[in-house]
Amino acid sequence: MSDALLALVAAELAFPGDPNPAMRAAQRLAEDILARHGAAVEAVLFYGSNRRSGDGAGLLDLYVLTTSDRAFNGPGTLAFLNAALPPNVLHWRLDGPGGPLRAKVAVMTLRAFERRMRPGSIDTTLWARFCQPTTLIHARDEATRRRVEAAVAQAVETAIIWALRLGAPAQPPAALWRHLFASTYGAELRAERGNRPESIVATAPAWFDAVLPAALSRLASRLPADGRRAWSRRRVAGKALNVARLVKAAFTFDGGPDYLADKVARHSGVAVELTPWQRRHPILAAPILLWRLRRRGAVR
Structure with a gap:
């Protein structure tokens, strides 16, 4: 994977020096999750609409990557469900100094997360989320940080591979990403307005402009063939x-x-x-x- 793409991903994932209200809220929620499940947690990621808006109110979106299903969920039904159909989704609440904090917390193992970033994954949901700007709120250690960075960079590559397979224009970058997100939303049951792909790209144009050439330089020698039949199975x-x-x-x-x-x-x-x-x-x-x-x- 190209050093340029990894560098862009690492910079975007880094927790900001001057966090906005959403980042501070996500950090406090992550600290509470670690206080209860610290030994089981590899990493915590913050993504989604609150991450884009900077608003700490409402329901934040966090992904908790774990060492194993049993380590976080215990030995019962929840561990079985998490292994069979990740992620489990929990409603997390915390009283903060400015009022209650809430998050939708998705839980899966780091290994399962890495597998679902690959182009061959039948599940488009994960890589379609994490090719978008994301913040790494917590990583257990430097090795874990590198694994998460590599997985997110793979999500970007996978998104571009599928965009090209589905006939998206390579330029301008915004057109490719709009085409890609329209396709991935079409592969899910989504309660979204029709302009959702446009709004996602519009909130982070610098990110989407920068990662496209960085990933294309890696893919130049193996540009993908048409993939519409394979995509129909994914839909x-x-x-x-x-x-x-x-x-x-x-x-x-x-x-x-x-x-x-x-x-x-x-x-x-x-x-x-x-x-x-x-x-x-x-x-x-x-x-x-x-x-x-x-x-x-x-x-x-």
Whole structure:
């Protein structure tokens, strides 16, 4: 992997010297996670809409990379679910000096994370998230830091490989990334407005402009062939994986139905009113809710 790409990734992952409210909130949440699970935690990553906006309010997105499924989750059902269909998703709360802090915490092993950054992964969700700007809030040691940097750099390469396989223009960079994110959102059940790819690229143009040539220099000798048939399989698998993870979140995410309803409303503009029965039985209610949301255009 090119030194230029690794250098860009390392600089972006580094915790800033003058952190904004979102970074400080993410750091406090990470410290609380470490206080409870320190020996099991390899790294903590901060990504997503709050990372982009700098706003510490609302629900932050953290990824916790662990030494093993059992080390973090214990020997029971949660460890089994995390190994079978990573990541587990938890609702983390902490009282901060400025008020309560909350995060959606995704948990998986560092080894599983590394595998899902590769172009051959059937699951597009992970590399599509982590080719975007991310902050490494915590790394156990220097060796772990290097592994995370290499995995994120691989996510960038994988994203560009798939963008080119799907016929994206190589220039200008923004056009390639918009094409790529439109494709990856299409491979998931997403409650997003149509301009989401544009807004992601617009929030970090310098990042997307810089990593493209750095990755292309590495890929010059092995430019990918057309991949539309392989992508169609990933579209089918991606939606199935999203449904399975939503079902699993009913067991792991406290207040999961209300969180999902709020997410749909924020990202699609479609309000979802849940009945008491739907809150008590989210798995049974999920099929009809998904059908209604697709009819209203809230989920694609």
